[in-house]
Amino acid sequence: MTDMHPPVLRLSHICRSFGPVKAVNDVSLEIRRGEVVGLIGENGAGKSTLLKILAGIERPDSGEMQLNGCPVQFRGPRDALRAGVGVVHQEQSLFTNLTIAENIDQHSSARSGLERAGLQDWGRINREAARALAKIGVRLSPTTRVGDLSFIDRQMVEIARAVCIDPGQGATPLVILDEPTAVLEAAETQILEREIRKLRDFASVIFVSHRLDEIMRICDRVIVMRSGRLATNKPISDVTKDDLFRAMVDGDHQPVVRRSSPATRTPVLEARGLSRGGAFSEISFSVRPGQILALVGSNGSGCEALMRCVYGAEAVDGGQILVDGRAVRRWSIRKAIAAGLAYVPAERKTEGMIAGLAATRNIALTHPGEGAAGPFLRPGRMARVAQGWFDRLEVRPNDIHAPLIQFSGGNQQKVVLAKWLNAPALKVLLLDHPLRGLDVGAGAIVNRQIRAACAAGAAVVLIPDTIEEALELADDILVLRDGRHSACHDLAGGGAPSIQEIVAEMV
C-alpha cells in the first residue's frame, strides 16, 4: 500500500561544494513513508551539509530534491518548515529567553483571529505547545522559560517543536533528528526511541547518531556517508555493526583494552558530604591518582552541578572538598587550577573554548608552559607546544594558527583537552561529557589521552554520555538519583554491574 505513494523524500545527484571541498558529492536516495532511516558517518563526512540542504539552510549546487513527489527548492529554513521538514539540530537552536510555548510556536503556522490582528494569543500558543509536549510524552509546563531548563529538557522541547508540524493535505512530514541522543542519558534515550517508533505512524524520520547500537535498534534502513558520498544504503537486517563501522572509517574496529586495576594510593581529591541547594545533597566520593570515577545519573541527578562545585565554578552550601588530604577554603576556579584541577565543560562551544582565538592561544591560555616566560609569551615556543599536541592528538586540519571555530567538534575537543593536558602538574581531570558529539575516531583519541593522563598519575572524574562509556572507562561508578547518592560500584574489585542494574539505580 505504501508503494502507492511517491516517496516522502527523493534526492537525485545532489552536490554541494565549499571551495575545493566536495562536502556532498552526487548523493541520491529515497525515503519512503513511515520509514526510519539512520544516517551515520564520521565528523566531516558530509552529514551536516546534507541535513542543512534538507532544512533549507544550504542550497545544493546541483541535483534535484523532491518532497512527496513534488520538486522543491528551498530559499530558506522557513520554506523547508512549510514543506513539512522539521529538524532537531545538533546545536540547539532554541531561544533561551522565551518560554517553551513561544519556542514551539516559532515553527507553527496556525494563527487565530486575535493573532491576525497582530496580538499574541497566549491561550492558543500554550495549548498547542502542551499538545506537542504531550505527543512526545514529556511533562513540562509550556510557560517555563527555556533558559531555566536543563540541556536534556531543552532537547525534548526541540523534538516537540519538530514534530508539531502540521502535515498538510496528504503530505507526510519528514522529521530529521540530528544526534538527539548525543546528550541524553539512558532513561531519556529509551523514551526517545519509543517516540521515534510512534513517529512512524504519521511521519518519516532521518535519525543521525554516532551510536551504532541505537541505529541497529531503531532504524529500518541505514545510510553511511563517507567523504561526501553514500558509502552504504541498506536495510538494517542486511548489515551488522562491524559492517557499518568498516563502511564509516574504511578500516577495522579495534576495541580498546581495559587497563589493569589502579594503584591504591591516598586520594588526591575527596568530597565529604557536599550539598548545594536544589542540585544535590550529602554527596561523598574520593579519587586516587590514576583512578577513573564515573558520575552517572539521569536528568536532574545533580552530576554536572557537583562537578562544577568541585571545580570552584559554583558555591557549595555544605560539606568539604579536600585536595591532597587538606580541606580547601574559599574555593575558586583559580585556586582549583593552581591545585592541579582541570575541567572540560559539556557545553564546549560556549564554555570550553574561545572560538575566535587561534588554537595555539587556546592551548596557552591557562598553562602556557614553555610558551611563556613570566608575563611574556614566546610565540615560537607557543607554536611548538601547540604543534606537539596537534601531532599527539591528530588534530585536523593541521593548522595551529587557525581560529578554533574553523575546526570540527571533535578536533575542537582535542584542543580543549590539550589546554589542560599542558598543565605542569595535572592532578585531577574533571570531564563533563567529553565525548559529546564526537565521532568514533575522535572519541578513541580523546579516550586514549584520558587513559594516558591516568597512567601518568592524574585522577579522572567523568560524566559519561552513556552507561557503556562508564563501564568501558571507569574504575568506579557513583550513581546519583535526584541529587542523592544512589549506588556505588567498584568495577576493578567486584564484578561489573549490568546496564539494566545501573539504569534501575538511576530512576
Next chain:
Amino acid sequence: MTDHSEILMNRTTLAKPLGGRLSRLASGHVIAPPLVFAVMLGAVWLLNPNYLSPFGISIVAATAAPILLLALGQATVLNVGSIDLSNAATSLLGTILLAMILPGYGFWGILAILALVTVIGAIVAYAQVPSFALTLGTLGVLQTAALVTSDSQTIYLGANRELVSTLYTTNVGFVPLSFWLAVAVALVFWAALQFTRAGQSMTAMGKNETAAILSGVPVRGLRIAAFAVSGFLGGVAGLAILAQAGSASASGIGSALLLPGIAAALVGGASISGGQTNPLNVIFGALTVAFVPMAIQALGVGAQSQSLVYGLFIILVVALTTTRSRGIVIK
C-alpha cells in the same frame, strides 16, 4: 597509523585551502583602516593639494594625538567586552587639575594627575555594574567635577608650561611630539596584546567571557586593569590637549572628544562586542577621524551640512573596516 588516520589526513589536504581562504578573509580588516586613510588622503590631494602642506599635516597630527590616546584606551576597554563612556570626561578633569597644579608642582604634578586618573578608571571598573550604565553615570559626575574645580573659568598655563608645551612645539618631520608619543603607546599596546599573557587573556575574555573564566582567566582584575589603562591614557590625552591649547576649561578642546575617541577605535577595526582590537589600526582610525572635517571642507561642503556628511562618512568607514568574520550577528 591506522587506515582511519590516513582518511583524516586526506581530508585535511582537502580542507586546508578552505581554511586558508577563510582566515585571509578574516584578516582583511588588517589592511582596511590604513587603506581608508590613504584613499581619503589621495582624494583630498586631488581636490585641494594645499590641505596636505606641512602645516596641514601638522594640524591633522596635533588634532589626532589626543583622539588616538583616548581611542587606544577605549579600544582596550572594548577588547575586554566593555565600554568606557567616561574616559573623555576623566581626561577633561585631569586637564583642568593639571593646569591648576602645574605651576606649583611641575613634573611631580603631572605624575600625580596621571596616577589620579588611573585610579579613577580603576574605581569605575571595581564596582561590578554594567559598564555602559556605569560610565554613563560617571561621565556626568566627572563633567560636573571639571566645571566645579575650574569654577567654569579658563585656566591658563603659567610657570612650568614648557613641561607640557614641548609636546606640541617640538616637531619631528612636520609632526608634533604628542602624535609620536601616541603612536609609541599604540606600538606598546600592540606588543602587549600579542606577546603578554595579560593581553592574550584580555582578548580571550572579550571573545568569550564564560569560557575565559572557566579557563582560569582573572577577568575581574583584567577588566579593572583595562579601565585603569583607559583612565591613564585619558590623562596623557589631557597632556596633549594642554600642550596644544595652552589652557584648560570645562568647555575647551577636550570637552567633545568622547565620540571621536569611540569613532576612531571603531574605524580602527575594534569591535564593540569585544575581543577584536588592533592598536596599529587604531592609529589610522584616529588619523581618519581627525582628517574627516578637513576632507569635508576640501569637498566644499557648506557649514550647515558638515555634521551630516561627517556622520555619514563615519558610518561608511566603520562599515568598511568592521570585521564580520565572527558571524552574522553585528551588535
